Amino acid sequence: MASNSSSMRRLGWGTVIEETHRRAFELAAVRETPAFFFSRERLDHAISTFNSFMAELPFSVETYYSYKTNYLPALCEHVEAAGFGAEVTSLLEWELATAITPPSRIVVNGIGKQAGLLEAVLNSAPPRLINIETDTEVDHIAKRKPDAAPVSVGLRVTVPGLSGESGRDPSVHWRRGPSKFGWMANGTAIIQTATKLAAFPAVRLQALHLHLGGQLVSPAVYERALAAGCRLLERLRQNGVSITTLDMGGGLASGWVTKHRVGPLFELLRTVGVPTPGRPQRAPDLQGVSAVFIRFADRLRSLGIKQLVVEPGRFVAEPSMLAVASVIAVRHDGRRRHAVIDLGTNALHCWRQDETRPISFETGRAPRSGGQHRYELVGPLCHRSDTLGTVTTSAPLRPGMKVCLDAVGAYSLGDWVANAWHRPPVFDLEDGSILWDRQTTPQFWAPATSPAEPLP
Numbered sequence: 376m377a378s379n380s381s382s383m384r385r386l387g388w389g390t391v392i393e394e395t396h397r398r399a400f401e402l403a404a405v406r407e408t409p410a411f412f413f414s415r416e417r418l419d420h421a422i423s424t425f426n427s428f429m430a431e432l433p434f435s436v437e438t439y440y441s442y443k444t445n446y447l448p449a450l451c452e453h454v455e456a457a458g459f460g461a462e463v464t465s466l467l468e469w470e471l472a473t474a475i476t477p478p479s480r481i482v483v484n485g486i487g488k489q490a491g492l493l494e495a496v497l498n499s500a501p502p503r504l505i506n507i508e509t510d511t512e513v514d515h516i517a518k519r520k521p522d523a524a525p526v527s528v529g530l531r532v533t534v535p536g537l538s539g540e541s542g543r544d545p546s547v548h549w550r551r552g553p554s555k556f557g558w559m560a561n562g563t564a565i566i567q568t569a570t571k572l573a574a575f576p577a578v579r580l581q582a583l584h585l586h587l588g589g590q591l592v593s594p595a596v597y598e599r600a601l602a603a604g605c606r607l608l609e610r611l612r613q614n615g616v617s618i619t620t621l622d623m624g625g626g627l628a629s630g631w632v633t634k635h636r637v638g639p640l641f642e643l644l645r646t647v648g649v650p651t652p653g654r655p656q657r658a659p660d661l662q663g664v665s666a667v668f669i670r671f672a673d674r675l676r677s678l679g680i681k682q683l684v685v686e687p688g689r690f691v692a693e694p695s696m697l698a699v700a701s702v703i704a705v706r707h708d709g710r711r712r713h714a715v716i717d718l719g720t721n722a723l724h725c726w727r728q729d730e731t732r733p734i735s736f737e738t739g740r741a742p743r744s745g746g747q748h749r750y751e752l753v754g755p756l757c758h759r760s761d762t763l764g765t766v767t768t769s770a771p772l773r774p775g776m777k778v779c780l781d782a783v784g785a786y787s788l789g790d791w792v793a794n795a796w797h798r799p800p801v802f803d804l805e806d807g808s809i810l811w812d813r814q815t816t817p818q819f820w821a822p823a824t825s826p827a828e829p830l831p
């Protein structure tokens with residue numbers, strides 16, 4: 376077994392990983408590669424870890440699984456059976472979610488609201504919550520008939536200056552500019568919007584939505600978000616608006632992917648020899664995060680908060696899927712050796728240059744960590760970003776060998792059609808004929824409804 380920055384050994388349950396990889400290799404031998412493998416066992420483990428964490432929080436918590444993270448129907452059905460509702464950001468996700476769970480168990484978010492989602496949602500039975508983020512959405516909701524069934528609404532809030540996680544240094548965040556979602560927590564616009572919404576008859580303004588970004592590991596982020604949230608709740612109360620629910624979004628790191636700090640500032644400091652806090656980030660400090668909520672509980676309650684909503688995605692989905700690919704070429708170039716595999720970062724869209732995941736090779740002998748054979752593992756695409764990391768193996772790699780890439784369950788399958796929009800059609804430019812139909816929802820569902828052949 377190859378070691379990928381020895382992250383696998385540090386995970387502490389290496390045998391579980393080895394067993395899962397062995398099973399994936401076994402199936403790959405009778406199926407085909409490249410292929411993804413979905414493990415309900417892995418998913419259950421993540422769900423129960425998440426539930427134990429939620430049980431520590433000093434509030435009643437409702438959990439909604441983020442469909443865009445991975446909307447494999449079997450996965451969505453499994454999290455529903457485990458008691459999670461659905462969180463959707465596009466019309467396609469809404470269609471999938473309503474086939475699995477009633478609207479009252481669905482939280483509606485994201486940019487897709489303005490692309491048909493909000494209209495579909497407002498014409499259906501009310502969902503659990505719609506978190507809105509623009510004046511345009513407020514105007515849309517304002518058109519709701521006064522005698523229609525009331526819809527519960529939240530306001531998406533941006534906490535200014537919240538950055539420093541996701542393995543990037545602050546320079547990356549500065550360059551990217553402010554978030555494109557929601558109202559600034561410390562601004563006046565959110566107060567005006569809230570006052571306006573609270574007056575609509577068919578709307579119940581209930582929640583603040585504080586989705587804080589991805590790959591969160593430290594309690595400090597929650598500390599700053601809750602502090603900003605409390606200040607906002609106070610200002611809202613002074614203006615006669617009472618909020619009962621905090622939706623903390625998703626973003627919690629799964630603990631399976633190691634992030635290394637990168638970014639212009641980090642590179643510069645390293646070049647000039649300044650010691651930098653470049654420690655890899657991996658597992659979230661769940662105890663630390665719950666301690667933050669416990670510290671804020673009294674203040675939040677005194678401000679009217681009774682209920683927490685959470686929207687985990689990667690925390691549950693990331694460990695639930697592995698990919699198996701084949702080595703198609705081993706190339707020597709001076710001192711460098713590349714092992715080329717038949718799965719690129721277009722399919723593994725989740726893979727970032729600054730991340731490492733557990734990787735193992737089927738060498739035909741007992742898997743061993745580490746070894747003297749060192750390779751850069753690359754996909755078949757021409758661009759440089761199609762690099763999966765550096766691996767060392769106990770035996771030389773040869774074409775035909777299989778490789779297992781772990782923890783690819785978040786933003787890989789989902790991102791294949793870019794956050795759940797249908798794949799567009801292809802037309803012949805000369806005669807206008809259709810060359811490839813637009814993907815439809817039934818086509819998307821098809822693999823899940825055709826009976827699978829039993830496997831050994």
Ligand SMILES: *Cc1c(COP(=O)(O)O)cnc(C)c1O
Pocket residue numbers: 441443444462464484485586588589590624625626627686687688689690785
């Ligand atoms: C993507 C998303 C999530 C899930 O995020 P993860 O990082 O996968 O946990 C939750 N809420 C909202 C609003 C999102 O956009």
